[in-house]
Amino acid sequence: MDIRLEAISHAYGDTDVLEDITLDIPAGRIVCLVGPSGCGKSTLLRIIGGLERPGAGRVLQVGAPPEGCLNPLTYVFQDFALLPWRTVRGNVSLVLEDHGIRRARARDIIDDVLARTKLSDFAGALPKQLSGGMKQRVAIARALAVNPAVMLMDEPLSALDSQTRELLMDDLIALWTRQPFTSVYVTHNLAEAVRLGHRIVVLSRRPGRICEVVEIDKPLAERLYADPDLDDVQRHLWELMRDEARAAEEELIDV
Numbered sequence: 461m462d463i464r465l466e467a468i469s470h471a472y473g474d475t476d477v478l479e480d481i482t483l484d485i486p487a488g489r490i491v492c493l494v495g496p497s498g499c500g501k502s503t504l505l506r507i508i509g510g511l512e513r514p515g516a517g518r519v520l521q522v523g524a525p526p527e528g529c530l531n532p533l534t535y536v537f538q539d540f541a542l543l544p545w546r547t548v549r550g551n552v553s554l555v556l557e558d559h560g561i562r563r564a565r566a567r568d569i570i571d572d573v574l575a576r577t578k579l580s581d582f583a584g585a586l587p588k589q590l591s592g593g594m595k596q597r598v599a600i601a602r603a604l605a606v607n608p609a610v611m612l613m614d615e616p617l618s619a620l621d622s623q624t625r626e627l628l629m630d631d632l633i634a635l636w637t638r639q640p641f642t643s644v645y646v647t648h649n650l651a652e653a654v655r656l657g658h659r660i661v662v663l664s665r666r667p668g669r670i671c672e673v674v675e676i677d678k679p680l681a682e683r684l685y686a687d688p689d690l691d692d693v694q695r696h697l698w699e700l701m702r703d704e705a706r707a708a709e710e711e712l713i714d715v
């Protein structure tokens with residue numbers, strides 16, 4: 461299933477937040493949204509996920525969701541959002557229980573997503589026993605358990621230290637390479653965008669408009685740490701964003 465955004469605009473009261481966003485999110489691709497603070501990235505993600513109705517324009521779901529899909533759109537948040545009293549298995553199981561899936565069928569799905577996120581040995585652990593990176597892997601496993609058409613990821617690595625972020629990027633690349641998933645991935649971090657994004661959408665400062673859509677053809681599995689090709693793309697992205705980011709920052713200081 462692809463997602464198509466057609467001329468999305470949105471305002472909160474008198475504040476215009478998004479302006480005329482038209483964008484395709486093709487199945488099996490990771491589309492990163494980058495842009496200065498407050499430019500409307502999370503708002504756009506909420507609009508795609510149906511948590512907010514856009515003031516203008518529409519979000520189209522094109523084609524059928526994948527077989528066995530329980531939720532076409534599912535979120536992965538920065539703060540993991542795990543239930544502390546449930547084990548790793550219990551946290552993943554929750555989303556299946558919501559759909560009445562129990563016993564053997566649930567066990568098969570949970571075993572599969574824990575294996576894919578390299579958590580099989582930690583199925584019985586509680587969140588408080590896990591590092592930040594592992595907690596986020598649980599959140600990703602939980603998202604994968606509903607076999608979503610699109611994972612909406614809102615700065616999923618930004619609560620983690622830089623080494624853990626690198627490790628988790630490697631994990632996401634391995635996960636996607638084994639079985640491609642579709643994601644809209646919001647990040648502030650341009651290094652993350654060039655490692656993970658097939659398509660990087662650069663938004664202007666508020667109201668967020670599309671400045672440029674940058675495609676990166678290099679396969680994810682070949683994108684290595686400190687890759688000079690990626691550095692060039694990252695530099696280009698920063699050149700696009702620098703003035704907007706400075707203006708946005710000065711605007712925030714004025715508030």
Ligand SMILES: Nc1ncnc2c1ncn2[C@@H]1O[C@H](COP(=O)(O)OP(=O)(O)OP(=O)(O)O)[C@@H](O)[C@H]1O
Nearest residue numbers: 472477495496497498499500501502503504648666
């Ligand atoms: N529910 C709301 N009501 C009113 N204003 C809101 C609401 N949600 C967001 N905003 C405002 O809309 C603008 C865009 O917010 P949003 O969180 O989408 O931006 P962002 O690009 O994700 O920001 P950041 O990069 O800082 O996380 C901001 O000025 C924010 O204060």
